[in-house]
Amino acid sequence: MKTGSGVRMATGNGENSYAANSRLQEKAILETRPMLRKAIEEVYKSLSDRRSTMVVADLGCSSGPNTLRVVSEVIGAVQFYTRKSEEQRRAVEVQFFLNDLPGNDFNLVFRSLEQLEDLGGKETQPYYVAGLPGSYYTKLFPSRSVHFFHSSYSLMWRSKFELFLTLRSRELVNGGRMLLTFLGRNSEEMMMHGDVSTLFELVAKSLQSLVLKGRVEKEKLDSFNLPYYAPSVKEVKALINESKLFDIEHVRLFQSNWDPQDDLDSDVVLDCASSGANVAKCIRAVLEPLIVDHFGVDIIEELFMVYASVVAKHLEKAKAKYPIIVASLKKARH
Amino acid sequence: MKTGSGVRMATGNGENSYAANSRLQEKAILETRPMLRKAIEEVYKSLSDRRSTMVVADLGCSSGPNTLRVVSEVIGAVQFYTRKSEEQRRAVEVQFFLNDLPGNDFNLVFRSLEQLEDLGGKETQPYYVAGLPGSYYTKLFPSRSVHFFHSSYSLMWRSKFELFLTLRSRELVNGGRMLLTFLGRNSEEMMMHGDVSTLFELVAKSLQSLVLKGRVEKEKLDSFNLPYYAPSVKEVKALINESKLFDIEHVRLFQSNWDPQDDLDSDVVLDCASSGANVAKCIRAVLEPLIVDHFGVDIIEELFMVYASVVAKHLEKAKAKYPIIVASLKKARH
Incomplete structure (x- = not known):
């Protein structure tokens, strides 16, 4: 995400700031942006009414400068497709849920929401941001109530990944989508330099x-x-296909510098x-x-x-x- | 609400505790409970599908021992009507939004959510609690996305009351309801002893x-x-009827001791x-x-x-x- 796209981030780079982490997720957003936009476009198209609501959830949102990036990206994408589909204009309202464990600093997140306000000015789609405390290894939403799940650098590849897929599949509307970013490994051999x-x-x-x-x-x-395990792309594909809960639209692996x-x-x-x-x-x-x-x-x-x-x-x-x-x-x- | 109904309240009655306030709202809940239950029953009946979601919002939820009372009351009522309508059992999931200004201590609210967990045990309807920061004199929800609004001891009777009605009317589904509790005055004459x-x-x-x-x-x-004005029942009725946005199901006035x-x-x-x-x-x-x-x-x-x-x-x-x-x-x- 470009720094000029509307979200002003908190400054400071002390050890207690989030600056050290913000670059990691910023890079991930840049890398995955085309896939995020594609997913949002598909969700957008699947909304049938002239006036409708898109429900979006970021799982493991944390608090700090990156928390609102996904909100900002999604609003940007929805605005783009709204302008693009001028002939059959949709008044899409976007309802966001920022999810993390109950111990997360949601107060900090909520107080930073006004930083989103100048995003796109008056032409912005109406959007609403709620905080949702809870583990994503439990039910978080009513059945078929969410259009798009996003999770970046939060999901750990563990035995619970199948549970995660089952829960989210239940919560997604038909046609609903999910974009997951997590640490992986280059190939089936584990111990590579730089891994x-x-x-x-x-x-x-x-x-x-x-x-x-x-x-x-x-x-x-x-x-x-x-409690850590980094899967290969092959493993990810196999597990998702076995679950029969999701179709894989796209999977890719990219490299990030340690620093x-x-x-x-x-x-x-x-x-x-x-x-x-x-x-x-x-x-x-x-x-x-x-x-x-x-x-x-x-x-x-x-x-x-x-x-x-x-x-x-x-x-x-x-x-x-x-x-x-x-x-x-x-x-x-x- | 009886203390045995599942929500364990934080103890302590120091000046910085919420204990001093909790009695006020507890009494209001007791007084308004029949009306709350009636409203929930009507909303419950209006849900047409066998499997559906009831969206409930408490406006001005604050933080402290009372914040979860409304959640607890609503879940209790939904459970009651689910058992009652045994022959055409509905799997109603309840999604709560606890709303207050962004400066509210939502962290405290979220960390106290586990106190709700033993509520009703396994038979409890699935429910989900989100925090929604923002002023209720602005749009808070997508159009037609809420079934029931509740607000107790939060709404001030001011020029903005009409704006409040307009906003909430837009956000309610057809058949949606609202229960508002606020300070009033006994009659048209203002300065009565004890007022x-x-x-x-x-x-x-x-x-x-x-x-x-x-x-x-x-x-x-x-x-x-x-910035305070306490209306009479007559004024409340007149303003709501003039707005043409809501039908009045019931209005009543009750007395509360100062202490x-x-x-x-x-x-x-x-x-x-x-x-x-x-x-x-x-x-x-x-x-x-x-x-x-x-x-x-x-x-x-x-x-x-x-x-x-x-x-x-x-x-x-x-x-x-x-x-x-x-x-x-x-x-x-x-």
Whole structure:
């Protein structure tokens, strides 16, 4: 999404800001935008009445500068198709649900909603934004009440993915669609250089060095399990097809630099120390609750300082990337 | 609502707790319950499909122990009618929107949602609760998307009431209903002993005494306007009928003791000082933002200490009550 498209983001890039994470999702939005637009166009066309409502839900919306990006993108797409279909103009109203766990800072999200107000000026389609607390591994919506689900960098590929598909299929209207973006792996072989698994292996390595320093008990490390699995495109396709709940419209895999601030295509990392620090911020944002739960809060600063330097060292060899999978799905006819 | 009906309320009755306010709304719910149930029954019957969704919105939900009461009451009523209509059983799912201004503490509301979970056990109708930030003097929902609006002790009787009716009429489905509870006055004559206006006159009196002490400038007091007007039942009926947007199903007026903790019907106040303090807490909860905006934060403690004693003195003469109006409306056919 271009910065000029209407949503003014909160500034600040301190460790407690969301700036470190915002680049990651911004890049994902840029990469997946054509698929998002295509999905919205199809949903838009499927609305039969002259006057109708499109219900859109972002699952795992989090709070911070990225939370409203999807809203902004969808409104932009709906405006575009409304103008395009001038001859049979539709007064489409868009109702958004921003979903995350009840502990998410929805107050922050709600207070930032006014930043959306100048989006498109008077010509904007009417839109309404609600917050919906709850796990997306439970029912979140009445049957057949949602037109489009979006989820980016939130869904973890776990045993519960089939449950997720079942629940969302029930909640989607006929013709409803879903765009899912999540971490993946390049191929069936797991341990490739630059893979996501390496990112987490380096966390293990950093924890190991704290064990050697006597800062972490060896038993604690041995009993720590990272509930994480990155699937390949082949696995994703197989599982969705087996479920018979969705037709796959499109699946693709793209690469993202480990350092979200690094937009260069070259194979050289210009400043390994700085990139290491950037990566550490991102991974900390994802893992901190897990680490604190298992090891306590005392080691957290030290761990990610160590991690930043371990990552920096790793990047001296070559620039590292990890693969992202994006899947555009349509509810299957039963 | 009986305390055994499933919602466990947050404890504590400190000045910063919501306990002082919770009694007021609890009493209103008890008083208006038959009308609420009747409205829900009518909405329930109007749902035509075997499997359908009822969309319910509470406007001005606030945060605290009362916020989930309406949810709880509605679920209870829907369960009741589902059991009653055994022969043509409906799988009604209820989608709630809790609305208040973006500054409301929705995080607190969302974190208390689990308190609803044991409500009715497995037999509960599926229900979903979203938070919807925004002023109800603006569009809040897509056209014809809501079945039932509820608002209690939130709506102020002002010039904007017609705007409120226009907006809600557009958002209701055909056959949609609305239950509004707000402060009123007993008859066309304004200044009756025990009226709401007296409650506010005593605020003016307390401010006056701070002027005499030199704590508040006289000009400040003169320029302070309480944007408040309590209508009579006659006025309410006239305005709704003129709008032609709603049919009045039922309107009634009931009396509430000034002291929300006083449940006795007698005309004697047992402990005037204590009742004065209780009233002061309630009124402070309502007026604090207005007072602070106009007079600054410094006088707030002193003002409501003075107010508590002024109210106590007033109650020595006789127990005071104020009138509440509750109106059950149905969207008119156009």
